[in-house]
Amino acid sequence: MNKVIIFSAPSGSGKTTLVKHSLEIIPELQFSISCTTRQPRGSEVRAVDYHFLSPEEFRQKISEEAFVEFEEVYTDKYYGTLKSEVEKIWNQGKVVIFDVDVKGGISLKKYFGEKALSIFIEPPSIAELERRLNSRGTDDVETIKTRVEKAEEELTYAIEFDKIVINSDLNEAKLEIESLIKNFIEETRN
Ligand code: 5GP
Numbered sequence: 439m440n441k442v443i444i445f446s447a448p449s450g451s452g453k454t455t456l457v458k459h460s461l462e463i464i465p466e467l468q469f470s471i472s473c474t475t476r477q478p479r480g481s482e483v484r485a486v487d488y489h490f491l492s493p494e495e496f497r498q499k500i501s502e503e504a505f506v507e508f509e510e511v512y513t514d515k516y517y518g519t520l521k522s523e524v525e526k527i528w529n530q531g532k533v534v535i536f537d538v539d540v541k542g543g544i545s546l547k548k549y550f551g552e553k554a555l556s557i558f559i560e561p562p563s564i565a566e567l568e569r570r571l572n573s574r575g576t577d578d579v580e581t582i583k584t585r586v587e588k589a590e591e592e593l594t595y596a597i598e599f600d601k602i603v604i605n606s607d608l609n610e611a612k613l614e615i616e617s618l619i620k621n622f623i624e625e626t627r628n
Pocket residue numbers: 447448449472473476507508509511517518519537538539540541542543
């Protein structure tokens with residue numbers, strides 16, 4: 439059966455690190471590259487981290503119904519999961535892994551149902567999340583403030599996910615996730 443793994447979390451919870459780690463150690467997984475209208479940052483590479491689109495190109499894809507889901511994650515910053523991306527990965531016989539915001543994660547779980555394992559990564563506390571966003575050094579003060587406010591709201595949706603992993607110790611979180619994913623992939627073979 440075709441399968442997907444959904445990772446959602448407030449920004450700064452360590453989700454992207456955990457997604458990258460899972461991709462490194464579980465060869466069956468393939469990352470679903472989302473579309474976004476935000477600008478590339480740091481060392482991000484086009485068509486590897488994201489498909490970076492103009493607002494016009496993004497609107498065009500909405501009108502073509504090319505997305506499984508899309509969200510305005512931040513004001514005027516759109517993010518969306520392409521149906522074609524999921525099909526491409528399944529055609530390679532692989533399991534899709536998504537790194538999406540909390541609303542996107544809930545939409546994807548509704549869409550894929552039993553085919554999906556949805557995992558919510560929870561930061562140990564809001565204060566710790568703020569500290570991590572500051573030390574990452576990629577966002578300005580205003581952006582961090584917006585992300586922290588959003589995180590407080592997003593934490594209330596954790597219970598809608600199949601599994602919650604609290605990321606206080608990164609190595610423990612990695613091990614927990616590795617076993618959740620392996621069990622889920624294994625189940626599907628039977
Ligand atoms: P960032 O700008 O930090 O790369 O991502 C901001 C948020 O958008 C993160 O929570 C990320 O997981 C989420 N995101 C990335 N791609 C998608 C997508 O296709 N759909 C949704 N709903 N959120 C996404």
